[in-house]
Amino acid sequence: MKAVILNQKSYKLQIKEVSPPVLLESNVLIKLNSAALNHHELWTLQEKNLRSNTDIIMGSDGAGVIIEVGDAVDNFKIGDEVVINPSINWGSNNRVHGEKYEILGFPTQGTFAEYISINQKYALRKPQHLSFEEAAAFPLAGLTTYRALYTRGELEANNTVLITGIGGGAALFALSFAVSSGANVYVTSGNDDKIRKAIELGAKGGTNYKKSTWGSELLNQVSGFDVIIDSAAGVGFIELTKLANPGCRIALFGRTAGKIPMLNPSSIFWKQLSIHGTTMGNDEEFKKMVELISTKKIHPIIDSTYPLEKIMEGFEKMESGNQFGKIIIKIAN
Numbered sequence: 147m148k149a150v151i152l153n154q155k156s157y158k159l160q161i162k163e164v165s166p167p168v169l170l171e172s173n174v175l176i177k178l179n180s181a182a183l184n185h186h187e188l189w190t191l192q193e194k195n196l197r198s199n200t201d202i203i204m205g206s207d208g209a210g211v212i213i214e215v216g217d218a219v220d221n222f223k224i225g226d227e228v229v230i231n232p233s234i235n236w237g238s239n240n241r242v243h244g245e246k247y248e249i250l251g252f253p254t255q256g257t258f259a260e261y262i263s264i265n266q267k268y269a270l271r272k273p274q275h276l277s278f279e280e281a282a283a284f285p286l287a288g289l290t291t292y293r294a295l296y297t298r299g300e301l302e303a304n305n306t307v308l309i310t311g312i313g314g315g316a317a318l319f320a321l322s323f324a325v326s327s328g329a330n331v332y333v334t335s336g337n338d339d340k341i342r343k344a345i346e347l348g349a350k351g352g353t354n355y356k357k358s359t360w361g362s363e364l365l366n367q368v369s370g371f372d373v374i375i376d377s378a379a380g381v382g383f384i385e386l387t388k389l390a391n392p393g394c395r396i397a398l399f400g401r402t403a404g405k406i407p408m409l410n411p412s413s414i415f416w417k418q419l420s421i422h423g424t425t426m427g428n429d430e431e432f433k434k435m436v437e438l439i440s441t442k443k444i445h446p447i448i449d450s451t452y453p454l455e456k457i458m459e460g461f462e463k464m465e466s467g468n469q470f471g472k473i474i475i476k477i478a479n
Contacts, residue, residue, distance in 0.1 A: 149259035150457050152202040157194045159258075159458055164201060167255065167263035174222050174266050175214035176230070179278035181257040181475040182207035183460050184286050184315070185400070186249060191461065196252055206232035206250045208257030209272055209281035210478070219266045227272040229281045229436070230257065230264060233289060236428040249286070249426065257282075258457065260477060270433065273440040283446035283472035284439060286426070287315035292435035293427035294375050294397035295323055303328035305372040308364070308389060310382070311402070312352065313340040315472040318447045320375045321347055326442040332368060334360060340470055347447075361385040370394070378403040387413045395420045447471030 151162045169175045187204050190196055209229045212222050234254055237244025250256050272281045295301050301324060309320045312333035324331045325348035333344045333352035341352040353363040370391035376383065380403025386396060387409070396419060414421065438444070449471035452460040460473045
């Protein structure tokens with residue numbers, strides 16, 4: 147089969163013919179229609195931290211059609227359209243993943259290929275209102291966002307929510323999910339056009355974080371925030387604690403702006419703030435996230451689509467930060 151392989155010397159991606167995956171008795175064999183890119187893979191390419199004695203096929207997001215089922219499979223049949231849960235081996239503790247946890251793409255071979263064989267418990271039926279491209283867009287970013295917003299952020303209807311860095315996949319899912327749940331949502335971005343687009347999608351307002359006055363500008367729009375979803379950290383995180391209402395829940399799942407310097411403890415304990423580190427999610431959260439998307443008829447925002455052969459162009463666009471929505475890799479018609 148055709149697959150995108152990580153060259154462990156050059157750390158570039160290359161197209162290669164490889165053996166098709168083995169179908170175990172509890173697995174389903176999926177012909178992938180589409181995959182999607184995530185910062186999770188981009189960081190791998192930048193940090194050069196994966197090593198294996200065999201070819202590495204990255205990719206966490208994917209959707210396609212089951213073409214073969216293992217002897218022990220009882221939930222699916224050939225022809226079923228499915229989406230893949232990339233959160234593998236979470237473990238028995240729903241509060242935190244266990245030692246054997248992994249994100250699909252390493253060491254388990256991922257979705258940047260024509261086919262994937264995966265345990266049936268990590269396949270869910272594709273929401274009927276979504277195309278394959280849309281279905282491939284939501285697994286990793288949607289799951290991360292669902293846990294951040296509902297489990298860690300304890301979102302309630304009519305909460306006032308701040309989402310930083312609008313434009314990326316996870317931030318846009320946070321916007322869609324929160325708006326569909328009746329929250330009042332505000333956003334930040336370094337791009338005014340992205341803020342305007344977010345308002346068209348249901349945000350109440352926002353501000354450009356490149357301005358030195360971005361925090362005070364938000365407080366001119368709203369008195370404070372009950373839930374804050376952040377994927378940047380960095381110096382700006384200090385401002386988030388100032389924008390937080392007493393009892394605010396801050397969910398952090400990224401590090402695009404680097405480490406957090408000089409955080410004042412008193413701003414945390416006097417406001418009774420809860421700062422939650424979070425990443426990915428457990429099996430039950432994935433099911434609930436898919437149910438939310440299906441029930442609310444949520445459509446993921448897609449920025450652009452590239453053929454498998456031009457996957458590096460997709461990563462180059464992601465690295466530039468110019469996308470608004472998910473970057474999709476089209477694998478098959």
